[in-house]
Amino acid sequence: MNLLYANDTLGQYPPSWYAASTPTLAPFDSLKGAVKADVCIIGAGYTGLSAALHLAQAGRRVVVLEAHRVGFGASGRNGGQLGSGQRVEQDALQRMVGETRAKALWDLGEDAKALVKSLIHQHQIDCHLKPGIAWTGSSQSDVAHLHDYAELLNSTYGYSDIRALTAAECHEICPSPDYQGGVLDLGAAHLHPLAFALGLARAAKDAGVEIYERSCVHTLAHGTPATVRTDAGRVVADHVILACNGYLSSLAPSVSARVMPINNFIIATEPLGDRVKQVLTKDIAVADSRFVVNYFRLSHDGRLLFGGGESYGYRFPKDIAATVRKPMEIVFPHLRDVKIDYAWGGTLGITMKRFPYLARVAPNVLSASGYSGHGVGTATHAGQLMALAIEGQTDGFDTMGAIPTPAFPGGGALRSPLLVLAMSWYVLRDRLGF
Template sequence: MNLLYANDTLGTYPASWYAASTPAPAPFDSLKGEVKADVCVVGAGYTGLSAALHLAQAGRRVVVLEAHRVGFGASGRNGGQLGSGQRVDQHGLESMVGDTQARALWDLGEEAKALVKSLIADHNIDCHLKPGVAWTGSTKSDVAYLHNYAALLNDKYGYDAVEALDAEVCRAICPSPDYKGGLLDMGAAHLHPLAFAFGLARAATAAGVTVYERSFVHGLEHGAPATLRTDAGRVVADYVILACNGYLSSLAPAVSARVMPINNFIVATEPLGDQAHRVLARDVAVADSRFVVNYFRLSHDGRLLFGGGESYGYKFPRDIAATVRKPMETVFPHLKGVKVDYAWGGTLGITMKRFPYLARVAPNILSASGYSGHGVGTATHAGKLMAQAIEGETDGFNTMRSIPTPAFPGGGALRTPLLVLAMSWYALRDRLGF
């Protein structure tokens, strides 16, 4: 079964609040016949659209092939949080690669965040960008770790946009009985993710990019040039960028062995009206310290957008709302029975180390994926880094690809059951409060 079609109808956006609250661009044509390009990008999410935009601005002829619609995948379904740094925090990076490279990766993460904000400003993208993301802890040890991390960012990295929150201040922002404290990062932000993707698509096409939708790539022939085949056509290109994340499948087996697709789920409640302050007293986003992270924020029309729960097979659960309601009502018991107007799922890519996997698959084929829940900034930035690498500026791309990314144990046959076993253990630890 192909993940592209396991839970979705060809060319149709999921019934999400995101799709209901922002107008989609007019459909692009499907590829028919042969097209030649300097660069062919596979995938029209943040990575692919950012790469295409930056390459077009550099004067390249760029074609984008998308199996469904622009912004169809995780780029149009995620929690909309634009986080600081990398998905792995600086404590983890320092242990993995040492202080010097950890600093370089922090700087690239901040560059990613700045890139998103500048793209929104430069191209007048109306995606409800707002500052502020809080990280919350449900145990004393989690809170202590977050306070220590805030001190590390303040003192060692000179990042003064983050502050530690004790229990009282934390609950003044997010009045959940589950949270005992945390930190608030006002340099981070949140936005409407699908509206951002649509804005990137409009900017890319305005720069001269040709986008083909409903054009699934089922074959990639290496060479100089490379050839990409769809059902009704083919693209011959000097360079190829693979920007498929969890949907990459067989186009690059060495990448697929290192990037695991998993499913995550979000609901949008009915508008909460005067009760919205009982969820968030400030218009910031929240992510908690559980291994299977809960994340949430208020929409611009006063709904709670709450993400929680994961699955590791092809199919989404039959009742997504029920799946997400369990963690939502743990965090906010007073919302028990609240009406859910929208519920949707999405497929993202994770890696063993939770660090994105950037790779040069062949001399003229580049790939970026595995953002592990940190994709709003990192995916957008990865697209720019690959565009720069094609233009001969490889420092950022090489820094991001320098962290070794092991393949998942068992390859394609065993990685899913092994991942389920590991994830189930960590989820149990969450429930028991370890």
């Protein structure tokens, strides 16, 4: 089964609050016939659109092929959190690669955050960018770790935008009985993810990028030049960028072995009116310390946008609202009577170590994927890094790509069942409070 069509209708955005709350672009044409390009990019999410924009600004002729619509995948469906640093925390990175390389990776993560903010400002993208993400702990040990982590970022990395929250301070911001404290990062931010993706697409189009929608790629023939084929056309290009993340499938088996697609789900409640203060007293985003993270924030029209729950097969659950309501009611038991207006799912890519996988698949084929829930900044930055690598500036791409990324055990046939077993154990730990 093809993930591109397992849960979605060709050329249509999912029935999300994001799609309902922002004007979409007029459809781009599908690819027909043969075209030539300096760079062919497969996938029109944050990665592909950022790469396209930066390459076009460098004077390259760029063609982007998208199977559905721009921003259709995880880029237009995620929680909208622009986090600091990398998906993997710095203390874990220090153990993985040493303090010097961990510092370089922290700096790249901060570059990613700054890039998103600068693109929004430069291209006047109206995506409701707001500062602040709180990380919360449901146990004293989780809170202690978060406080220690804030101290590490302050003392070792000179990052002063994060501070510890006591239980009282945490409850003042987020009155959930489940949370016992945490940290507040005012250097991080949150935004409307589909609006940001559409803004990148507008900027890329204005820079001269040729975007083709409803143009599913089924063949990549390596060579110099490479040939990329769809059902109705082909692109002959000097360079190819794979920007498909969880939807890569068989285009690059060496990448697919290391990047696993999983599904995550979000709901949008009815507008809460005065009850917003029962959720958040500050306009920030929140993510908690569970292995399967709950994440939430308020929309600009006063809804609770709450993400929670995962699945590891192709199909989304039949009742997404019920799936997400369960963790929402653990965090906010006082919202049991709230109506859910929207519920949607999305497919993202994760890696074994939760660090993105940047790779040179062939001398003229680059890939970036596996953002593991940290894609708003990292995917946008990965697109820029691949554009710079094509222009001969490979330092950032090489630094990100140097982290060893093991393949999932079991290959294509067994990795999903093995992942379900592993994830189920960690979910049980969450429920038991380990």
